[in-house]
Amino acid sequence: MKRIRLKKAYITGLVxxxxxxxxxxxxxxxxxxxxxxxxIMEEVYAGFSEDExxxxxxxxxxxxxxxxxxLGTSDxxxxxxxxxxxxxxxxxxxxxxxxxxxxxxxxAAKEKIKENINPQKWICVGVEHVIVESRGDxxxxxxxxxxxxxxxxxxxxxxx
Numbered sequence: 001m002k003r004i005r006l007k008k009a010y011i012t013g014l015v016x017x018x019x020x021x022x023x024x025x026x027x028x029x030x031x032x033x034x035x036x037x038x039x040i041m042e043e044v045y046a047g048f049s050e051d052e053x054x055x056x057x058x059x060x061x062x063x064x065x066x067x068x069x070x071l072g073t074s075d076x077x078x079x080x081x082x083x084x085x086x087x088x089x090x091x092x093x094x095x096x097x098x099x100x101x102x103x104x105x106x107x108a109a110k111e112k113i114k115e116n117i118n119p120q121k122w123i124c125v126g127v128e129h130v131i132v133e134s135r136g137d138x139x140x141x142x143x144x145x146x147x148x149x150x151x152x153x154x155x156x157x158x159x160x
Contacts, residue, residue: 032136033158037082037097043158044095044140044151045084053147056087062096070096071141072116076109077101079137092125095151096141103137110139119143 033040041059060066062081067074070083081098085091100106110132120126131142131152140155142148 031159033138033155037080037099040097040138040158041082041084041095044097044154046154048147048150054086054088054091054093057084057093058087059084062098069121070094071098071113072118073112075112077105078109089123090125092119092122092127092143092145093147094121094141094143096139098139098141100137100139106134106137106139110134113139113141117141117143 038059045053045057060083062070062083064074067076067081070081076098077100079099079101081096083094083096085094098109100109114130114132117130117132119128119130127143127145127148129143129145129148131140131148133140133152133155135156135158140152142151144151
């Protein structure tokens with residue numbers, strides 16, 4: 001009987017340790033990303049040479065007039081947003097940073113973006129995978145089947 005209680009206590013302790021460890025990991029990725037969006041965008045692209053990326057990448061301010069083109073919806077309230085896309089319309093590549101008004105609205109905004117974004121918005125090309133992730137009050141949206149995972153890793157490692 002004593003041995004069974006000891007095993008239960010051990011298993012409970014192990015489960016709690018794993019749970020708390022995982023909870024700690026998820027909090028780490030939700031740290032706020034400080035800085036202006038232009039500097040953050042540069043960090044997202046850090047480590048890539050010019051010939052690894054689409055030609056003619058440009059930053060564009062996301063406004064109420066063009067937000068649907070970048071995110072598929074205008075039904076989010078945000079502080080500021082910046083997009084980087086190729087000026088060549090047949091290149092399927094887009095990265096958008098959106099700083100939300102508060103962290104409480106981040107998950108709802110991510111869901112709206114996932115539901116509404118058009119991964120085929122370019123002329124004759126599109127992407128199969130859309131990445132929508134966040135840290136604190138900042139959302140990143142990545143449409144790029146080749147470099148998307150690497151760009152996301154850069155975003156997740158900013159300030160670490």
